[in-house]
Amino acid sequence: MNELITVVSRTIGDEHVQTVNARDLHSFLEVSKDFSDWIKVQLGEMFAQGIDFEVFPLKGENSTRPRIEYALTLECAKHVAMMSRCAKGKQVRDYFIECERRAKAVDPMQMLGDPAAMRGLLLTYTEKVLVLESKVAEQAPKVEALERIATANGSLCVTDAAKALQESPKRFFAWLQQIHWIYRRAGTSSWLGYQEKVQAGFLEHKVTEVSRSDGSEKLVEQVRVTPKGLTRLAHILASN
Structure with a gap:
């Protein structure tokens, strides 16, 4: 089959897939509507960036302002082609x-003797490495900050721990109870840490002196979050 539209391999999300340039598809289908308006309607809310398509800038030779290009997965492109409701739509879908079919039938060993295929493969993995390096660089300050916290001395009361993690103290207490970090004994108002969290070094108990409403003092046992626990909670919140 003669090449109707150029198909290239690109990384979309975490996958290496075959893609087509949406502008090439727009031209082949001979759509009269302006490309920028057409592509927004075609993608709508049905397709997601990073899964079905990717956006990338392409700087022209005589322009300082890059134009926006769209790389569509073949599955996304097939849907767009069929939505065009024309003979060319079915032709391009086929x-x-x-x-x-041809991509699935390619023997990986055959690529070793195909310089163009190998070059495309290397470019794809280079692109993946650059994306990963960018993510690592972006996360480095956060990782370093968490490491400093994990090796710090002292501990925080639950209210101060909530503030450190930029959470509402009321919701934070409820959340810690929900994930089985703290609990209350029946008939008491003081919070205690589950023994497994204490043994893991996430929580500790300290006797603290507090003031009564009449001005007298009393000693209470208070659960506190250790630096190691604060780091762990930060990771849990980030993953959620």
């Missing part, structure tokens, strides 16, 4: 199906 073409994409054939491209997928």
Whole structure:
């Protein structure tokens, strides 16, 4: 089958997939509507960036302002083609199906003797490495800050721990109870840490002196979050 639209391998999200340039598809389908308006309507809310398509800037030779290009997965492109409701739409859909079939039929060992295929593969993995390096660089300050916290001395009361993690103290207490970090004994108002969290070094208990409403003092046992516990909670919150 003659090449109707150029199909190239790109990384979308975490996957290496075959893609087509949406502008090439727009041109092949001979759509009269302006591309920027057309592509927004076609993608709508049905397709998600990073899964079905990716956006990338392409700087022209005579322009300082890059234009926005869209790389569509073949599955996304097939849907867009069929939505065009024209003879070319079915033609290009069949073409994409054939491209997928050929890609699945390629023997990886054959690529070793194909310089163009190897070059494309290397460029793809180079692109992945650059994305990962960028993510690592972005996360480095946060990781360093958490490491400093984990090795610090002292501990925080639950209210101060909530503030340190930028959480509402009321919701934070309820959340710690929900994930089985703290609990109350029946008939008491003081919070205690579960023994397994204390043994893990996430929580500790300290006897604290507090003032009564009449001005007298009393000693109470208070659960506190250790630096190690604060780091752990930060990771849990980030993953959620």
